[in-house]
């Protein structure tokens with residue numbers, strides 16, 4: 309029992325390390341850092357100016373917070389799917405499926421680093437908001453905000469795991485990723501208040517990661533307490549868990565089908 | 576207990592052909608295969624391309640579910656007990672895919688060690704030992720991306736030995752290696768054999784099978800057509816000699832005429848540069864040469880040699896000149 313736990317914890321960490329190291333073999337550290345700092349700036353400036361131009365200047369913090377939290381979805385979606393999709397074109401799936409490894413630990417480990425990476429992105433985004441757009445954090449319960457950010461990157465990484473499996477089952481990876489990313493832009497409430505969406509669209513919003521995380525962050529920055537936004541945070545984690553579960557089920561299904569139909573080498 | 580027990584194993588693939596008017600086609604990759612391998616034995620599977628060797632290995636390594644029949648490896652059923660079996664066996668499929676190219680050799684082994692539940696203390700000693708064994712110690716910190724094909728294949732060997740498996744499946748491990756690299760790999764395989772590991776090996780190189788294997792199974796069209804020791808298989812051709820004739824430009828109808836000769840048993844053609852080398856198996860030995868010359872008259876011929884048959888000739892005879 310204890311040994312099993314230890315083995316899986318190690319597998320989880322090794323997988324996290326693997327996707328981390330692989331990322332840096334891909335990007336040079338400077339390129340990575342530059343994109344880490346500049347990308348949030350670009351997206352926050354763009355959406356905040358667009359939003360305040362369309363509505364009123366008083367709404368700046370609405371857009372700054374929404375788009376800062378939205379940054380979590382970049383690591384969550386693109387980072388995680390790249391880590392899982394990489395196995396497909398490197399031909400490692402046959403060898404992975406031949407091991408006795410716990411599939412859940414193997415699978416979830418790949419997302420871990422991207423959760424940390426996502427948190428960093430969100431913090432940088434909020435930083436830009438404070439320095440350039442006058443975001444006021446004086447009323448904010450910081451530990452609670454950190455918990456919210458953690459919950460949100462967790463849930464977007466959960467969506468990333470599901471999308472990574474979808475890409476194994478073969479649709480075009482980038483198409484699926486972009487679709488999900490833009491769907492989040494519309495539905496997450498970062499730029500369009502969920503309350504103004506028609507009922508069916510709002511229903512989609514609440515089924516997606518990010519939505520609750522953004523709402524909770526706005527509440528916390530406006531001075532609400534952790535207790536008030538706790539249901540939103542718990543909801544965000546639950547949404548993430550559902551996506552991870554769906555991704556895991558899809559992963560197992562894919563593995564079984566590959567063994568049954570003999571399609572493993574096709575990937 | 577047997578290390579491998581295979582009974583009437585069968586695997587059919589459904590494939591669809593055509594984009595618009597899709598038709599479903601069934602490919603019988605493995606038709607009906609039965610054999611046993613004893614613990615510690617090095618068993619070779621031979622057969623022409625598409626005979627069903629890789630498909631058999633995939634089923635025995637839990638990567639493919641059989642359509643029919645049963646197989647037990649180390650006493651575990653390959654379907655029912657796949658999870659238990661996986662930690663006790665190792666496998667490689669020849670070729671260079673299946674490694675993380677963006678990681679270095681050492682990190683690749685580290686990740687697979689955790690996938691195989693090797694304790695960190697063990698793998699800290701085991702990985703350097705295996706890198707040494709396959710001659711990659713100096714290159715271990717380089718990205719696999721920059722490895723040659725042979726280095727990647729050697730890394731695969733190290734990968735599959737991480738958890739010290741009781742049984743190994745090696746599907747064409749020496750494919751594409753240079754002669755020296757292939758010889759070194761055979762040396763490694765001999766070492767594993769000395770450690771009493773059970774090994775199932777597939778290969779297209781007859782001298783390799785002859786040199787390494789305790790017993791051989793020859794598969795063709797998804798069925799075992801011979802099962803014997805290398806010496807036993809050679810006995811199939813003991814009564815024959817082989818006449819080798821160099822021909823520059825061999826028309827198909829001339830080949831047909833040679834095959835039709837009453838004193839000719841089996842003929843295979845090997846392309847060497849611009850010439851074809853005809854290997855004619857005949858019970859008559861050198862007495863067959865005049866008759867062959869007459870049949871080939873008009874063609875440009877090179878040297879003619881009469882020699883004793885080898886394992887390769889036995890194999891060619893078994894699969895009917897297809898190799």
Ligand SMILES: Nc1ncnc2c1ncn2[C@@H]1O[C@H](COP(=O)(O)OP(=O)(O)OP(=O)(O)O)[C@@H](O)[C@H]1O
Nearest residue numbers: 570571588590602604623624625626627628629630
């Ligand atoms: N996944 C698959 N889907 C459809 N057909 C397949 C699949 N895998 C193998 N086959 C077919 O099954 C037959 C046996 O293939 P297999 O790879 O087992 O042969 P092999 O003996 O390993 O050949 P080689 O010496 O070329 O490696 C071939 O006709 C092949 O086309």
Ligand SMILES: [Mg+2]
Nearest residue numbers: 628629630746
């Ligand atoms: Mg093969």
